[in-house]
Amino acid sequence: MAEPTELLSLVRTFGDAALERWSRLVSLETPSGDADRAAVFGRELAAGLAATADRVEQPPGPGGDHLVAYWNGRETTDDGSPAGHTLLVAHSDTVFPAGTVARRPFTLAEDGDTVTGPGVFDMKGSLVAVELAMDLLSRTGATPRRPVRLVVVNDEEIGSPDGSRLVARHAEGAHAVLGLEPPLPGGALKIGRRGVARVRLRVRGVSAHAGLDAALGVSAIDELVDQLARLRATADALPDAALNVGTISGGTRANVVADHAEAEIGLRYATAETERALMSALLEPTPVRERAALSAEKLSHRPAWAMDPANPLAAELTTLAAALGLALPIGSSGGAGDTNLTGALGIPTVDGLGPAGAGAHGEDEHASLSSLLERAALVATYLNTH
Structure with missing residues (x-):
C-alpha cells in the first residue's frame, strides 16, 4: 500500500507533464453536441487512460462517443468475486463554441500556478487529475483496493440527456461515487446539489x-x-x-x-x-x-440530492486530506450535475474533487496547478485505501 505522503511528494514532481497534458486537452475543443470533435477528444483521452486502465470503452451516443475506463481492484468478496466498485464521474464537453481556444488559448500565469483557457476548470483539469492519480498508483506499484470505473459523458453541460443512462448503469453495485466536477469556492467538496x-x-x-x-x-x-x-x-x-x-x-x-x-x-x-x-x-x-x-x-x-452533513464518504476524504496536510471543507451546490442521480439514489457520493479555481463558463475561467496535483494525490490515496 502506497503511503499518502509518498504519493503527494511524487505527484508534485509531475507539474510540467500535467501542464502539457492539460494544454493538450484544452486545445481539443468539445462543445456539447459536436460529435466529430467529441470523437477526436475521446480518442486522445482513451489513449491517455489506456496507459494504466485494464479496459477502455467508448459507448456511442447522439452527440458522439462517451467513455468508460475500468481498473481491477485487489479486494474480492468471500466468494472470490470483485468487491463493489468505486465510480468516478466526469464529463468532457464544455459550454464554449468551437474557435474559442484560438482567441483564448491555454495560458500559465506569471505566478506559475494559475492556468486559464476554456474548460480548464470545468472540467478538463479533472480529467488530467484522474490520469495522474492512476499513474501515481502504477508508478508506486500500488493498485486500487476496489475495482474502479470512470464514466466520462459528453453531454453534461446540456443536462446529460443521453449520458445519464450511462451514469445510472454504472452506478449499479457501486460502493461509492466520486464526482470530479469543480469544487465550491475554497476547494470545498459538494455533498448535496439542488x-x-x-x-x-x-x-x-x-x-x-x-x-x-x-x-x-x-x-x-x-x-x-x-x-x-x-x-x-x-x-x-x-x-x-x-x-x-x-x-x-x-x-x-x-x-x-x-x-x-x-x-x-x-x-x-x-x-x-x-x-x-x-x-x-x-x-x-x-x-x-x-x-x-x-x-x-x-x-x-x-433529482435533488439533499445535503447530509454527516456524509461518511466526505468524512473519509476529509481525514485522508488531513493526512496529506490539506484542508477539505464541505458544502452544498445550487447547481446540478450527474452526481445528483447517485446521491438521490442513496449511494455514498461526493462531488467537487476537481482542482480549485473559479470562473466556470466565463471569460475569466481559471484553475490551480498545485490544486490539481493535490487532488490527484487525494484520489489516488482514496482508491488505494478504500
Whole structure:
C-alpha cells in the first residue's frame, strides 16, 4: 500500500507533464453536441487512460462517443468475486463554441500556478487529475483496493440527456461515487446539489382575425401567460423552489389571434417534495380557456440530492486530506450535475474533487496547478485505501 505522503511528494514532481497534458486537452475543443470533435477528444483521452486502465470503452451516443475506463481492484468478496466498485464521474464537453481556444488559448500565469483557457476548470483539469492519480498508483506499484470505473459523458453541460443512462448503469453495485466536477469556492467538496429540470410547455389555440372575429379565436399566447403566472405562484409558495422562463415564442402577427405558443422553463428544487409539486403543476396543467390545448415535454431532469452533513464518504476524504496536510471543507451546490442521480439514489457520493479555481463558463475561467496535483494525490490515496 502506497503511503499518502509518498504519493503527494511524487505527484508534485509531475507539474510540467500535467501542464502539457492539460494544454493538450484544452486545445481539443468539445462543445456539447459536436460529435466529430467529441470523437477526436475521446480518442486522445482513451489513449491517455489506456496507459494504466485494464479496459477502455467508448459507448456511442447522439452527440458522439462517451467513455468508460475500468481498473481491477485487489479486494474480492468471500466468494472470490470483485468487491463493489468505486465510480468516478466526469464529463468532457464544455459550454464554449468551437474557435474559442484560438482567441483564448491555454495560458500559465506569471505566478506559475494559475492556468486559464476554456474548460480548464470545468472540467478538463479533472480529467488530467484522474490520469495522474492512476499513474501515481502504477508508478508506486500500488493498485486500487476496489475495482474502479470512470464514466466520462459528453453531454453534461446540456443536462446529460443521453449520458445519464450511462451514469445510472454504472452506478449499479457501486460502493461509492466520486464526482470530479469543480469544487465550491475554497476547494470545498459538494455533498448535496439542488435538482434541476427543463420543461417545454406548448399551447395550441384557435386563430382568428383579431379585429373582426376575436371572439372566435383562442389566444395561445394569453393562455401561456396565464399558465406561467400560475406556475410562478406555485413556485413562490415553496421555500426551496426557483423558476426561470428561459425562452418564449408564439403567434404570427399582431392582427391574428395566436394559435400557438410555447415556453422553455427551468426549474430548481432542493427536496423531492418540491420537485413533485413543481412537476405536477407543469406536467399536468389545466387549461384556463375551454378550447386551449396544453402539452408539456420534459427535456432534461436531475433529482435533488439533499445535503447530509454527516456524509461518511466526505468524512473519509476529509481525514485522508488531513493526512496529506490539506484542508477539505464541505458544502452544498445550487447547481446540478450527474452526481445528483447517485446521491438521490442513496449511494455514498461526493462531488467537487476537481482542482480549485473559479470562473466556470466565463471569460475569466481559471484553475490551480498545485490544486490539481493535490487532488490527484487525494484520489489516488482514496482508491488505494478504500
